[in-house]
Amino acid sequence: MPAALLGGTAATPFPHRDEFEEAVTALVTASAAYHNTDDALMDDGEHDHLLARIAATHHLHPDWDDHGVLTSVAPGAAAGDVHHPTPMLSLDKVTTDDQVAAFVDRLGGADVVVELKFDGLAVRAGYKRGQLVLAATRGDGTHGENITAQVLRRGGIRGLPAALPRPWTGEVRGEVFLTGADFATANTNRISHGKAAFATPRNAASGTLRKQHLHYEVPMSFAAYAAAGAEFDAIDSHLERMAVLKTMGIQVASALTVGSVDPGLRIRCTTTEAVRAVIAEIGERRAFMSVPIDGVVIKADSRAARLRLGSGTLAPRWAAAYKFAPDHAFSVLRAIEVGVGRTGRMSLTAVIDPVAVDGTTITRASLHHVAWVTGQHLGVGSKVAVVRAGEVIPRVTAAVGEQPEGVLPWQPLPACPKCDQPWDTTQQLWRCSTPACSLVSLLTYAASRDVLDIDGLGEEIATALVDADLVRDPADLYDLTVEQIAAVVYSRAAGGERASRRIGEATATKLVAGIAAAKAQPLARHITSLGIRMTGRSVGRWLAAHFGSLEALRAAGVEDLASIDRIGPAKAESIHEGLRSASAVIDRLIAAGITTEIEKPEAGEEVSLPWTGKTVVITGSVPGMSRGQAQEAAVRLGATVSGSVSARTDLVIVGAGTSTRSKLAKAEQHQVPTMPAEAFVALHADTVNR
Numbered sequence: 001m002p003a004a005l006l007g008g009t010a011a012t013p014f015p016h017r018d019e020f021e022e023a024v025t026a027l028v029t030a031s032a033a034y035h036n037t038d039d040a041l042m043d044d045g046e047h048d049h050l051l052a053r054i055a056a057t058h059h060l061h062p063d064w065d066d067h068g069v070l071t072s073v074a075p076g077a078a079a080g081d082v083h084h085p086t087p088m089l090s091l092d093k094v095t096t097d098d099q100v101a102a103f104v105d106r107l108g109g110a111d112v113v114v115e116l117k118f119d120g121l122a123v124r125a126g127y128k129r130g131q132l133v134l135a136a137t138r139g140d141g142t143h144g145e146n147i148t149a150q151v152l153r154r155g156g157i158r159g160l161p162a163a164l165p166r167p168w169t170g171e172v173r174g175e176v177f178l179t180g181a182d183f184a185t186a187n188t189n190r191i192s193h194g195k196a197a198f199a200t201p202r203n204a205a206s207g208t209l210r211k212q213h214l215h216y217e218v219p220m221s222f223a224a225y226a227a228a229g230a231e232f233d234a235i236d237s238h239l240e241r242m243a244v245l246k247t248m249g250i251q252v253a254s255a256l257t258v259g260s261v262d263p264g265l266r267i268r269c270t271t272t273e274a275v276r277a278v279i280a281e282i283g284e285r286r287a288f289m290s291v292p293i294d295g296v297v298i299k300a301d302s303r304a305a306r307l308r309l310g311s312g313t314l315a316p317r318w319a320a321a322y323k324f325a326p327d328h329a330f331s332v333l334r335a336i337e338v339g340v341g342r343t344g345r346m347s348l349t350a351v352i353d354p355v356a357v358d359g360t361t362i363t364r365a366s367l368h369h370v371a372w373v374t375g376q377h378l379g380v381g382s383k384v385a386v387v388r389a390g391e392v393i394p395r396v397t398a399a400v401g402e403q404p405e406g407v408l409p410w411q412p413l414p415a416c417p418k419c420d421q422p423w424d425t426t427q428q429l430w431r432c433s434t435p436a437c438s439l440v441s442l443l444t445y446a447a448s449r450d451v452l453d454i455d456g457l458g459e460e461i462a463t464a465l466v467d468a469d470l471v472r473d474p475a476d477l478y479d480l481t482v483e484q485i486a487a488v489v490y491s492r493a494a495g496g497e498r499a500s501r502r503i504g505e506a507t508a509t510k511l512v513a514g515i516a517a518a519k520a521q522p523l524a525r526h527i528t529s530l531g532i533r534m535t536g537r538s539v540g541r542w543l544a545a546h547f548g549s550l551e552a553l554r555a556a557g558v559e560d561l562a563s564i565d566r567i568g569p570a571k572a573e574s575i576h577e578g579l580r581s582a583s584a585v586i587d588r589l590i591a592a593g594i595t596t597e598i599e600k601p602e603a604g605e606e607v608s609l610p611w612t613g614k615t616v617v618i619t620g621s622v623p624g625m626s627r628g629q630a631q632e633a634a635v636r637l638g639a640t641v642s643g644s645v646s647a648r649t650d651l652v653i654v655g656a657g658t659s660t661r662s663k664l665a666k667a668e669q670h671q672v673p674t675m676p677a678e679a680f681v682a683l684h685a686d687t688v689n690r
């Protein structure tokens with residue numbers, strides 16, 4: 001990353017020359033690894049911090065040798081033998097609101113486009129008469145490496161076709177990246193070949209594109225942000241050029257911005273306020289996007305405006321990068337906590353040295369499973385990468401860099417820490433079959449907003465109720481009295497310590513009221529709250545919709561269950577078994593007076609439901625509603641909610657989120673009408689308030 005990216009960062013200069021030189025050497029080594037290999041020696045935060053200190057020092061001592069780290073587009077990057085007639089530049093960085101305003105001012109009223117800044121590898125691809133004939137990395141900006149063979153390798157790269165639908169000659173520039181799902185697949189494939197996992201999606205893209213021989217699959221995607229060629233040079237607007245690229249089957253960054261963030265989000269802006277609003281919106285949704293981004297790029301839309309502003313040697317003056325806080329960081333593994341999830345599955349949590357990810361300090365991250373941890377030879381003291389990608393909780397993705405000596409590989413204990421019974425290790429995900437061990441997880445899951453929505457039943461209270469032997473299964477909740485709960489002593493985190501206190505009458509009264517209110521939750525949620533293996537919220541809804549009542553569901557055989565779309569024989573078997581073992585609990589739930597049938601409209605109301613008989617798919621996030629609430633809202637309008645778009649779908653509701661892309665493509669393919677999420681919210685509000 002060149003100094004131009006550093007904006008006005010106030011970093012501490014190195015006081016001594018030898019420290020400066022050491023930092024330059026470390027940075028060049030890490031940067032070379034970053035650009036040329038799949039090794040990760042330094043995380044982005046550490047890299048940027050070091051570079052800022054080098055820049056600050058160099059400012060005071062211009063004669064000290066920075067070995068090009070401050071003046072090159074990509075320090076340490078291998079310059080190959082493909083010449084870039086138009087150099088592949090870097091981007092200046094804007095970090096503050098004022099700098100965003102100054103950038104917009106500089107454009108003097110020209111339209112600004114805000115695009116996702118993909119965190120992958122910059123690639124230039126040349127087409128001749130519709131055939132991809134050349135692909136090259138950025139390299140040092142003027143010479144890159146030839147990666148044509150890698151790009152054309154079996155399977156290719158999504159969004160960068162080997163052959164176009166028409167004989168176009170020209171070039172596209174863009175970023176090759178891995179989606180969250182592809183990153184997971186790539187690591188699974190790599191591990192099964194006995195290799196260490198990739199630390200970040202970027203490492204995966206960069207390492208893979210450089211490898212001549214690949215023995216495992218790494219699925220990748222491309223997003224274009226520039227095009228040149230005869231017909232393109234006549235189009236002044238960047239967005240219009242991108243629209244033409246799209247018609248040739250090339251994926252474009254600007255469309256991903258629209259599609260993945262909000263179909264209604266205007267990424268072409270004219271004011272600073274509008275630009276800031278789009279940046280803020282993208283920043284908020286970033287953790288849940290399936291594509292890896294490290295910021296946004298703000299750029300002039302018009303070529304005339306771009307030519308007027310021109311370029312420096314390192315970066316154009318018509319574009320700038322606004323970087324978000326890094327979504328990954330390296331830390332040290334200090335312990336692995338073993339727990340039991342709501343369906344009895346072993347859960348592993350890494351306790352790590354505090355580190356900043358996505359702007360917050362984290363000390364815990366999830367880990368895959370036993371075989372993964374042992375396969376990666378992780379142990380206390382291992383240096384690990386944690387990444388927040390498409391999920392709320394960061395995950396340990398890989399061991400990184402050189403591992404310190406003396407790390408003892410972690411070995412799981414053969415028995416569950418709660419009940420001391422041996423784990424069931426017949427599957428990759430180990431399980432504990434003692435119901436009490438998963439009970440606390442199950443109770444807190446059942447109490448969560450999208451299931452029974454019982455306020456105040458968090459982990460501490462649930463643990464106390466289980467420890468006091470007041471709750472042995474979910475049905476026991478409904479028998480609890482205020483007196484019983486009030487007397488229970490629980491351990492509470494307070495000011496970094498744990499303190500013991502009675503739950504007390506006020507909390508107990510609220511909890512009992514919450515539990516009583518939960519009885520009226522829809523049947524689907526009660527089914528979900530049973531914690532049967534392989535049934536989450538969606539399956540709960542399918543079962544409720546299909547069988548209509550708890551009685552009918554209990555009477556269902558394996559075949560009845562398997563007759564539901566998307567429930568295969570294995571799932572049907574497992575649900576059947578789960579229902580059988582929950583039989584006594586179900587009896588007591590019915591006796592407690594929970595909802596046992598799906599909500600039926602009152603007589604005369606049926607006709608007025610707008611979506612009776614319609615199959616609806618919801619994709620992306622619906623404003624003001626959780627996923628579960630949105631599905632319930634659609635059901636309230638009379639619809640049957642399905643998870644995937646097919647010829648039988650009647651309507652697709654489109655909210656914000658990257659998952660919308662493939663569903664929108666399917667909707668188009670089957671000519672299924674779509675409705676913006678906002679319109680759905682309005683229709684729902686109108687209908688239920690009538």
Ligand code: IVH
Pocket residue numbers: 088089090091115116117118119121122123138174175225253297315316319321
């Ligand atoms: S515009 C400099 N748009 O960011 C030439 N760049 O430091 C104009 N990048 O490696 C670049 N997403 O590959 C542009 N939507 C986007 C981008 C983007 C990612 C990368 C680019 C380059 C780096 C610039």
